[in-house]
Amino acid sequence: MAKIKSLDELKALRDSVQNTVDVREHGDNVEDMIIVRVAMATCGIAAGAREIMNFMAHELRDQGIDNVMITQVGCMGLCYAEPTVEVTLKGEEPVVYGNVTEEKALEIIEKHIKNGTMVDGIIPSTHKSLDE
Amino acid sequence: MSNYTMHILICGGTGCISAESDIIADEFTKELARVGMTEEVQVLKTGCFGFCEKGPIVKVLPDSTFYVEVTPDDVEELVNEHVVKGRVVDRLLFIDPSSKETIEDSKHMDFYKKQQRVALRNCGFVDPHNIDEYIARDGYQALGQSILEMSQLEVIELMEDANLRGRGGGGFPAGLKWRFTYNNESDQKYVICNADEGDPGAFMDRSILEGDPHSVVEAMAICGYAIGADKGLVYIRAEYPLAIERLQLAIDSAREYGLLGDDIMGSGFNFDIEVKFGAGAFVCGEETALIHSMEGQRGEPTTKPPFPAESGFWGKPTCVNNVETLANVPVILLKGADWFKTIGTEKSPGTKVFALAGKINNVGLIEVPMGTTLREVIYDIGGGIKDGKEFKAVQTGGPSGGCLTAKDLDTPIDFDNLLEKGSMMGSGGMIVMDEDDCMPAVARFYLEFTQEESCGKCTPCRIGTTRLFELLDKITQGKGTMEDLELMKELSHVITDTSLCGLGQTASNPVLSTLDIFWDEYVAHVTDKKCPAGQCTALLEYKITDACTGCTLCTRVCPTDAIDGKLKELHVIDQEKCIKCGACMDRCKFKAIIRE
């Protein structure tokens, strides 16, 4: 392990390990967060949900967006449209996108998460929330 | 870079570990492997969550679901339901005892609502084994800023401004202690962390060291810089193996990062820490006794002056701070004195950690702003008295403290208010008592502890506390006289007035406090030979009423053959032979045996 030789090095180290506790810090302020849930049951994983989730997580971090809590959920019952991603803005109803690709994910981040405008690909769902 | 999107935090405090939280953690790892989610879900053993009443605790993040009383058998379901399907397992949630509602997020639990975590900010949050997690929470920033951007005096002035008072119980301002040690010039000075937590029932220092050891390591280095010491020592009781292990690991990893050792962060400041073990003598919490013990001498106090700030460890200026005090230091440095002073009361800023115990629903470790009332602590956070019984008193300050009663429930808790009420803060033990607790017996319990833990050096403590215990014993045996009560008062005052160290000076507090508040209860023991709370066995009498059917069952369970009676005749208990074990009463099917 390399020694920390200055305050700047310490700060750099902090920034690089920040994500290890992000999930927990977000959990402490969950009311103020935009919640992104990725369906990660077997069907979702097979359809590439894990890659989409990682992609979104990295992208959000790279862009310095820290008001988003990204987490996985189980099967949404929408296997035909996997990978599926649910976005819940603060105080709004959840919205589910189906067949999410990396391009679509980027679009969701740019438009929905950053600006609050929904994009194409929403599954007109019969249920209001994944929480049932 | 980690891709964990879900964290499962399992309480790894000593209490939960003894309730198999270690096994629970292993089960989680196994189950997650089975469902192929090890890359997304991180399992962590943290420090104590404080809600020991309902341990072991498992907290799932980011959704902040708080599971209580989890067993290893529950893990499979938690993984299948919560992790894989995203469904909360309702049966493991906390149920509010008053509203009977299940509560998913700990933030909404009464136990946590009124708490504010400063000293415990990282406990139950970070992995104490991983320095990176502490650094991610701005760890060691305060040290860096102090040694690189502030002068020694600036650090001391900031600490004085914050008016952080010693959390070990005395409430002496830490900043002033630092200044006195700074003022004494010497080629060598020491920082000592007092981790000799000894109040019965108090375990906040252990929890901090187990859950967030780096905050103490960092604070010691900051103190070292401020006072001009390059050597720190932690005096910890050997019966805290988990705390020792995690503290040692924290010291080692800080060393590897160069956050301890020579030329820390290029500042030219050197500091290192050594861990020393105590044998768990209560008196070694007294700083001079602690220092003698560390020097290999008999652990007994010496008169002050000289104070450790002038002549401490090996005769060198030494600054002794308690664990909880130190845990406050880094965050004060980072957020400033003004921030700190917004918490708590004017004369006692900040928070205080309390160990709630006794006849209270939510037993555990809590941290509240100074100035919180006893009512809030006992009824809101503590969930009130067990089994709906009547609140009688709360004992604070451990063997050195006194009792507070219903009339004090709305007193804001801080150092000065507690002293004014005849008790003291102590290290933060709070033992709640209900109508079934006998106060002379409570005083007797504390004196039994003190007279055993006295080092035996000075006369009033060595012999006086023993005599006080003997008098209390006599009273709880129903053999006391009114003269004994007066003698106890006189003796208590002399012990307070003449003892050498704080142990003796405060030893009489439980007696004086209960004599003052519960005089009638003492008198009942002495004149009526009755224990109103029904706790003093020597004063109890078991009697058989007319409801007796003469079944002879009781005669067969009595271990001393004290019950006389023929079949189908009324039985009688021979009070001379009765040892008051209560076996007959438990056995009687007709509720014919009463105790009074």
Next chain:
Amino acid sequence: MVHVWIDVNLRQLLENNVKGCNTMADIKLTIDGKVVEVPAGSTVLDAAKKLDIHIPTLCHLDLHDTKMVNKAASCRICVVEVEGRNNLAPSCATPVTEGMVVTTNSPRVLNARKVVLELMVSDHPKDCLICEQSGNCSLQYVSKKLGMREVRFEGKESTYKPDKSKSIVRDMDKCIMCRRCETMCNDVQSVGALSGINRGFDAVVSTAFEVDLSESVCTYCGQCVAVCPVGALTEAEQTNDIISALANPEKTVIIQTAPAVRAALGEEFGLEPGTLVTGKMVAALRELGFDYVFDTDFAADLTIMEESAELIDRLTRFLDGDKDVALPILTSCCPAWVNFFEGQFQDLLDIPSSAKSPQQMFGAIAKTYYAEKINVPRENLVVASVMPCLAKKYEADREELNQDVDMVISTRELAKLIKQANIDFNSLEDEEYDQPLGESTGAGVIFGTTGGVIEAATRTAYEKLTGESLEKVDFHELRGFEGVRAATVPVGDFDLNIGIAHGLGNARELLEEIRDGNPRNFHAIEIMACPGGCIGGGGQPYHGGDAEILKKRQAAIYTEDERKTIRKSHENPAIIELYENYLGEPMSPKAIELLHTAYEPKDRV
């Protein structure tokens, strides 16, 4: 305990203390309404003393000019009220501060003091009638002073197994935990036999693992007895043995008196410290019924003959180029010192002189030469000694010393015997010692003080080495009270380097220096175990914490030396006759057989 101290006045004390450090000027304070000025660093007790306010104390002891300072502040008898302080302050350990206002006799103080004493007495045997310390007991004195009439506390009392060694008896039931013995044993003597053990009510001063003293590293120096304020530590009494021996018509009982006894015995009879009572003591012993009263000073002269011969032998070989000679030579007359090096400096057993102590030389000569001379069979001759020392009791019992001395009593025990026998000591007419074993020189008498043995040896060695007659016999450079002293005495063209230590802690310093290669090139070292030498021995009348008494006794010893017409051991006619008729010459086979011994390592805890 996480410290729970209500030191609410700590801040003020701290500030005062920091201020106090900067000024060395006198400090003005008020005690019981009277203003007094004392130097900074003084205690409230010191200041009160200056005003003739005598605050009672029990644990406190400060023997100025020695290392003995017991500031345990543990008995809490000396508590006083200090304005602005919450609790009472122990006056013995509370430094004065400017403007301090102290009350030593308020009702609060008097009551607290009395209750503390009552507590102490509640755990103390009330057998004063048969207690050895009765009359000298500080607890008894304080009880009387405070008017104790009842003990309201009942409860358990400490009980310990009595520990009876040949020299010292420990009855810890009587211990009040003043810790003076512990301070003496560890800080002054550096022996380390005693320390506080256990907690709470069971706390007591004990040996390691609570073994008997005889299995401990105890040297029997008796300094613990000398400072014990109560009857917890006393000498192993032998007065009854003396009485039985005197009562036995078949026995011829002779007694020897050590040099330091005559300078202190008078104190037991109300005489000024430093009063020489040699003649009265001889008269009293005769009246007690001893058949012959002899002087250990005679044997001291004999010791000088042997020890100086040994020194000359070693020096001569050294000067002849023999590099293996064991130097420096260490004196060996002090039995506690012998116990000390046998236990703790086992690697240096070859350097002390092999000469027996004067007590044992006397015994050896008495039971051979003298027994033959008066025609009494050895078994019918009882040799008793009066010693200022408790280790002498153990020494007499050493197996290799053949019971040459049968019984040993201390100066205090002798006083008791005299009192028991209704002898009005102060009105006795001076009498002379019997001959020939009562004949002595000034050199013999100065054995009683630190520096004396080596001065006596130097007087003889000088003349033997140079062949010249020594005109000026007073070696002032060897005298004094400093714990460790060094002097160089020119002997012809040779510079004799002499080291002196008194008190075993000082001895340890010097011994460690020798172990480290003897950088100061000492040729001879005198060591006495007790502070001041034998005049401060563990068997002397209690000094009660007044070190001035030791100095007065020392002065008396030198006065006795000056009064003697013969002041060099080798000029003692009785000694000359002994060698001519019996021993031959110093270090002769006969002398080696009777007057020398060997040391063995003793492993104890």
